Amino acid sequence: MDFDLSEEQRLLKDSVERLVADKYDFESRKRYGAEPKGYSDALWTQYAELGILGLPFAEEDGGFGGGAVDTMIVMEALGRALVLEPYLATVVLGGGALRRAGSAAQRQKIIPQIAEGSLKLALAHAEPQARYNLANVAATAKRDGDGWVLNGAKSGVLHGDSADLLVVSARVSGDQTAENGVALFLVPADAGGLTRRGYATQDGLRAADIDMAGVRVGADALIGGESDGLAVVRRVYDDAIAATSAEAVGAMQRALELTVEYIKTRNQFGQPIGNFQALQHQAVDMFTALEQARSMAMYATMMTQEEDADERARAMAATRVQVGRSGRVVGKNGVQLHGGVGVTIEFAIGHYFKRLTMIDAMFGDADHHLGILSDLGGLLPAA
Amino acid sequence: MDLSFTPEEQAFREEVREFFRTALPEKLRAKLRAGHHVSKDEQVEWQRTLNKKGWAVPHWPVEWGGTGWDPVRQYIFREELMAAPAPEPLAFNASMCGPVIIQFGSEEQKKRFLPRMANLDDWWCQGFSEPGSGSDLASLKTSARRDGDFYVVNGQKTWTTLAQHADWIFCLVRTDPSAKPQRGISFLLIDMKTPGITVRPIITIEGGHEVNEVFFDDVRVPAENLVGEENRGWDYAKFLLGNERVGIARVGASKERVRRIKLLASESRHGNPPVLENARFREKLAAIEVELKALEMTQMRVVANMATLDGKPDPASSILKIKGSEIQQTLTELMVELAGPEALAYQPHGADGRNEPAAAPEWALTSAPNFFNYRKVSIYGGSNEIQKNIISKQVLGL
Numbered sequence: 001m002d003f004d005l006s007e008e009q010r011l012l013k014d015s016v017e018r019l020v021a022d023k024y025d026f027e028s029r030k031r032y033g034a035e036p037k038g039y040s041d042a043l044w045t046q047y048a049e050l051g052i053l054g055l056p057f058a059e060e061d062g063g064f065g066g067g068a069v070d071t072m073i074v075m076e077a078l079g080r081a082l083v084l085e086p087y088l089a090t091v092v093l094g095g096g097a098l099r100r101a102g103s104a105a106q107r108q109k110i111i112p113q114i115a116e117g118s119l120k121l122a123l124a125h126a127e128p129q130a131r132y133n134l135a136n137v138a139a140t141a142k143r144d145g146d147g148w149v150l151n152g153a154k155s156g157v158l159h160g161d162s163a164d165l166l167v168v169s170a171r172v173s174g175d176q177t178a179e180n181g182v183a184l185f186l187v188p189a190d191a192g193g194l195t196r197r198g199y200a201t202q203d204g205l206r207a208a209d210i211d212m213a214g215v216r217v218g219a220d221a222l223i224g225g226e227s228d229g230l231a232v233v234r235r236v237y238d239d240a241i242a243a244t245s246a247e248a249v250g251a252m253q254r255a256l257e258l259t260v261e262y263i264k265t266r267n268q269f270g271q272p273i274g275n276f277q278a279l280q281h282q283a284v285d286m287f288t289a290l291e292q293a294r295s296m297a298m299y300a301t302m303m304t305q306e307e308d309a310d311e312r313a314r315a316m317a318a319t320r321v322q323v324g325r326s327g328r329v330v331g332k333n334g335v336q337l338h339g340g341v342g343v344t345i346e347f348a349i350g351h352y353f354k355r356l357t358m359i360d361a362m363f364g365d366a367d368h369h370l371g372i373l374s375d376l377g378g379l380l381p382a383a
Numbered sequence: 384m385d386l387s388f389t390p391e392e393q394a395f396r397e398e399v400r401e402f403f404r405t406a407l408p409e410k411l412r413a414k415l416r417a418g419h420h421v422s423k424d425e426q427v428e429w430q431r432t433l434n435k436k437g438w439a440v441p442h443w444p445v446e447w448g449g450t451g452w453d454p455v456r457q458y459i460f461r462e463e464l465m466a467a468p469a470p471e472p473l474a475f476n477a478s479m480c481g482p483v484i485i486q487f488g489s490e491e492q493k494k495r496f497l498p499r500m501a502n503l504d505d506w507w508c509q510g511f512s513e514p515g516s517g518s519d520l521a522s523l524k525t526s527a528r529r530d531g532d533f534y535v536v537n538g539q540k541t542w543t544t545l546a547q548h549a550d551w552i553f554c555l556v557r558t559d560p561s562a563k564p565q566r567g568i569s570f571l572l573i574d575m576k577t578p579g580i581t582v583r584p585i586i587t588i589e590g591g592h593e594v595n596e597v598f599f600d601d602v603r604v605p606a607e608n609l610v611g612e613e614n615r616g617w618d619y620a621k622f623l624l625g626n627e628r629v630g631i632a633r634v635g636a637s638k639e640r641v642r643r644i645k646l647l648a649s650e651s652r653h654g655n656p657p658v659l660e661n662a663r664f665r666e667k668l669a670a671i672e673v674e675l676k677a678l679e680m681t682q683m684r685v686v687a688n689m690a691t692l693d694g695k696p697d698p699a700s701s702i703l704k705i706k707g708s709e710i711q712q713t714l715t716e717l718m719v720e721l722a723g724p725e726a727l728a729y730q731p732h733g734a735d736g737r738n739e740p741a742a743a744p745e746w747a748l749t750s751a752p753n754f755f756n757y758r759k760v761s762i763y764g765g766s767n768e769i770q771k772n773i774i775s776k777q778v779l780g781l
Contacts, residue, residue, distance in 0.1 A: 264780070280772070281771045291681055292706065296676070296680065299386070299680050321673045373673070378665075380638060380645070380672060382645035382649055383645075
């Protein structure tokens with residue numbers, strides 16, 4: 001049992017944290033958000049130079065052979081600054097599908113481009129009617145000669161508006177909610193028949209709704225088998241749960257720091273409001289929520305490597321419950337302790353609150369995952 | 384970063400588990416599983432079994448009976464002990480007074496007290512709280528006036544757990560009334576048989592007798608029973624209170640309760656569907672399991688950091704008491720919910736003749752008393768509100 005980081009990991013942590021500290025203060029973030037894509041391409045190039053875009057991919061595919069702990073380190077650092085760039089969409093989600101299920105040819109063609117920062121990905125899986133049921137896929141893929149024709153609608157595709165290449169799920173066979181019969185395809189964003197409607201999300205990131213009407217792709221577009229795409233999506237979502245939990249921990253840590261700084265310096269009744277016990281205890285509740293979430297983010301990170309799908313599902317569900325609930329405590333208390341300024345757009349704390357809320361809504365919220373965990377019988381055996 | 388246990392640690396866990404499987408009397412295990420307290424004789428007998436094995440006080444230095452285990456092995460041992468479930472070593476001996484004597488006591492005191500402490504030849508109790516000094520412990524008034532080779536002690540202690548069994552009491556006493564509150568306190572060891580000591584029971588809400596008032600009326604205590612230096616007792620008390628931060632989470636005990644609740648809730652009673660089929664109950668249980676898992680990981684982080692922090696408390700350790708107590712309390716509450724109407728009958732141990740045996744099973748009969756009794760865990764050892772004050776000051780710098 002060992003919670004220490006290796007020398008390389010410590011260096012990674014230092015360098016990402018330094019980059020974010022130098023380039024990503026609250027004012028800079030506002031500027032990046034106002035750029036055409038809703039983030040900074042210049043920063044994206046710096047991430048490539050730092051080596052974090054190719055981090056989790058195998059070296060033979062053009063990556064850097066990092067593991068789940070490395071992703072945790074990066075996501076936590078990005079979370080501190082509420083980074084806008086499509087790291088999660090490209091590296092964890094879209095890239096994750098390739099990493100988990102792509103052929104050697106696909107990986108060797110695409111991953112070097114991800115690593116050098118010239119290609120951005122998005123994972124287009126969720127559909128308007130699906131809520132959190134990952135198996136609910138109405139989009140279809142039909143064989144057409146050597147290739148495939150895709151039809152259907154995808155929604156809330158994180159950074160789908162600026163991605164160059166989409167990983168799209170579509171049903172090849174089975175009922176709309178069948179576990180089998182879903183396949184994943186690589187679809188260029190400029191493919192004929194594909195339209196995207198991009199929009200800002202509540203937390204200042206970007207997403208897109210996507211329509212596919214007779215989108216043709218070649219045989220080489222299929223990722224993995226034509227009926228087991230859902231298992232890949234589940235695996236990638238588990239990776240994303242671990243990654244966004246680390247991101248949430250970074251965001252919570254910073255939100256707590258901002259709040260403690262604020263109540264130490266804001267004076268009322270002739271003294272800093274941080275002297276008042278009612279406020280102190282709310283700040284302590286934030287700290288406790290943060291540390292419990294940090295523990296579970298570490299746990300989820302370790303459990304991404306668990307091969308037993310049920311065991312992994314239990315761990316991820318438990319993590320989502322804790323991180324979702326912790327995020328809500330930290331976000332709400334953070335705004336409350338800031339008082340009136342906490343609800344203004346000019347103060348950072350509200351933006352942390354919004355991101356933490358949206359992280360919870362992204363891959364199944366705390367309540368949804370509590371249901372999953374309880375239906376799986378919880379974590380411990382009966383005795 | 385690797386959160387799995389090494390093969391050696393796993394083998395060690397097996398060894399410990401096997402020992403508890405064979406050495407722990409089945410009657411004792413059943414009693415604890417049913418939610419009962421153990422008697423003094425049972426506690427003593429079990430402690431001697433542990434001592435014979437050399438595992439009575441694992442965290443003490445080897446020369447005084449410790450095992451030399453690293454923090455991870457100590458953690459595994461505690462986990463397995465609580466999972467068994469076996470009686471936990473008497474905290475007053477093993478984790479409170481013992482470590483203070485080891486750290487600050489004289490050679491004579493160590494030789495005289497430590498071996499008897501480890502073997503539970505002497506049952507110790509704690510004389511800290513007073514009627515007027517609860518959370519504000521430093522305001523304590525029990526006085527010890529030097530008179531030749533003796534201290535003469537006068538005053539009153541309260542909340543003294545299991546003083547009715549105790550042979551000795553370690554006390555905080557005021558030796559310098561003119562100094563600042565924290566400066567004038569000393570740490571004194573007092574034989575409970577000394578003339579002038581009176582123990583009176585306090586009955587807690589569930590009807591049990593765990594705690595007492597202890598009165599001191601011109602009690603003459605040999606000066607050699609002073610630990611360390613006069614008027615430094617507050618430092619020793621802080622050392623004592625900071626000592627058992629890891630154990631205080633009682634994660635292993637809560638895990639045992641969760642497993643137990645699951646087993647009981649999966650059984651059909653009186654032809655009714657198992658309670659576990661009720662989604663509301665199941666989700667409450669799942670929610671507390673999440674908290675417990677997070678706390679277990681937090682505790683493991685603290686344990687893993689112990690070596691590197693070299694005795695300094697980990698900031699994360701301060702939440703162990705708060706979360707650990709909340710979880711323990713919620714589990715006792717779930718047990719009451721599980722028992723339903725069968726929680727009703729009051730069947731105190733050693734019934735007085737007015738209570739005939741009720742039909743409900745033992746676990747259901749103990750559920751409400753334990754729920755009532757466990758309100759104590761967020762109050763003792765520094766209430767959770769005091770813990771928040773400490774975190775606010777020491778961790779957040781407020």
